[in-house]
Amino acid sequence: MLTQDKTTQLAPETARQTMSGAEMTLRALLAEGVDTVFGYPGGAIIPIYDALYDFERQLNHVLVRHEQGGIHAAQGYARASGKVGVVFATSGPGATNLVTGLADAQIDSTPLVCITGQVFAHLLGTDAFQETDIINITTPVTKWNFQVTEASQLPEALAKAFYLARSGRPGPVLIDITKNAQLQQFDFPEYQPCNHIRSYRPAPIVRPEYVEAAATLINQAKRPFVLWGQGVTLGQAEEEFRAFIEKSGIPAAWTILGAGVLPTSHPLNVGMLGMHGNYGPNVLTNECDVLIAIGMRFDDRVTGRLDKYAKQAQVIHLDIDPTEIDKNVATTVPVWGDCKETLPMLTALIEAKTHPEWRRRFEQYRAEEVAAVIQDELFPTSDELTMGEVIQQLNELTRGEAIVVTDVGQHQMVACRYARFNHARSNITSGGLGTMGFALPAAIGAKFGRPDRPVVAIIGDGGIQMTIQELGTIMQTGVEVKIIILNNQFLGMVRQWQELFHERRYSFVNIASPDYVTVASGYSIAGRRVAERHELQSSLREMLQHPGSFLLEVMVTRENNIFPMVPQGCSVSEIRLR
Structure with a gap:
């Protein structure tokens, strides 16, 4: 049961209003400073979406193409802006599609408030249509979660959710709201944000x-x-x-x-x-x-x-x-x-x-690394393009001012190592969980969070195919994201391990790709494919100068390994340059 704290006490009776739990939820978001919500509607959350119809001018709702895309977009928004990311999903599969993003946000300390619809309270535990026990499912991957079964519980639950998500070590919070609680009319006071919970100390006392x-x-x-x-x-x-x-x-x-x-x-x-x-x-x-x-x-x-x-x-x-x-x-x-x-x-x-x-x-070790690895990666003499030289050319054009959003794999390590960053909140990547498919929706969210900064998503040919449907979100919203696909026709990091530690037994790492430029054009997104060095810089410049989103596919060398590397099970001092 939720425990009332003095900071969320009810306001005087004169301030009470009567409205639905759904409307109250949206008013709470506005009171918490929320301007953008990512989501996907469904039966159990229809009342909130019905209320949202009257809030379109106050809350920008971004319709994603998959709930996992929605939560990754909320992560990108939070990481780029420093605000709490918010995502809506319906019950059952809508809610369970958030789990990967919740786990990612939990381990990377990303502040999120996820609001899921749930079946009517009297149906809980009956295996009703699209009923899933999302509270028990998400307990290990949230900072806090709570199921609301009565509208009167909403003000305190939402206030606590935002306070916990953003304070101390940030993290994701999930509020599951039954359909009757969304529909229910109730008297509630003016919304009061939470700033203290007796049992919770967000920052330890410094000694x-x-x-x-x-x-x-x-x-x-x-x-x-x-x-x-x-x-x-x-x-x-x-x-x-x-x-x-x-x-x-x-x-x-x-x-x-x-x-x-x-x-x-x-x-x-x-x-x-x-x-x-x-x-x-x-x-x-x-x-x-x-x-x-x-x-x-x-x-x-x-x-x-x-x-x-x-x-x-x-x-x-x-x-x-x-x-x-x-x-x-x-x-x-x-x-x-x-x-x-x-x-x-x-x-x-x-x-x-x-x-x-x-x-x-x-400095001495840096010089040794430059001679053994960096020179060949950034300024190769071979005919084939490398991932590193793409990042180097990008640096020259962005001068460290872009937000770089990476997926997971070889391209991630190359981008993080070589991209130039002048500011905090410029490198957005899936760190602890290593979630492929993260970059495209996270880049969309990052651009909504920081529309004043260029956002470049750097993605492998494996990761892009996991959430490629979010190109539809770009098409519908018109958000401007620059997308670079570094295509080596492999699941590159797994292939590298199979080469180095499994005698080149390449088991299911060859991956075929569609014509990404054609796919992008189907979503009304401009694009170009590059395989020659003399076209690289002009293509990157075209991408950055294009008014709107742009997809640039760069064909890079197939079996290039990422070094330095500390082999698994080794000491950091056993790091290999080759």
């Missing part, structure tokens, strides 16, 4: 003694190293982070969700961490004496083999979520709290340094 202990370790360090993740962006602490880095003089590397907090060109930005990250950051993780992790969770793609990860280092971990401390890597000094609060405290206590000799180590 100054831990901040002091962390500062002492940093001041004594000879080879300190910073790892940062998306938590810096979620905490809106980009300026505080930069001040800390520039005073400390410590080289810093990022997880793929943290990209953009420091501009790619910043002298202390030494590159990407992880399985396909840069050479120096991986090797030198096992040589630093103090490792400072900020807003990242030490997932397996970053750490490699845990029993060989940074064993020589004293570890400082700054995180808003206490459950992440000591979960994977033992921490010497835990600094619990919002990094927007803890970073300035730490910066005030550390000494200004530059660490020139230590930073030269990163």
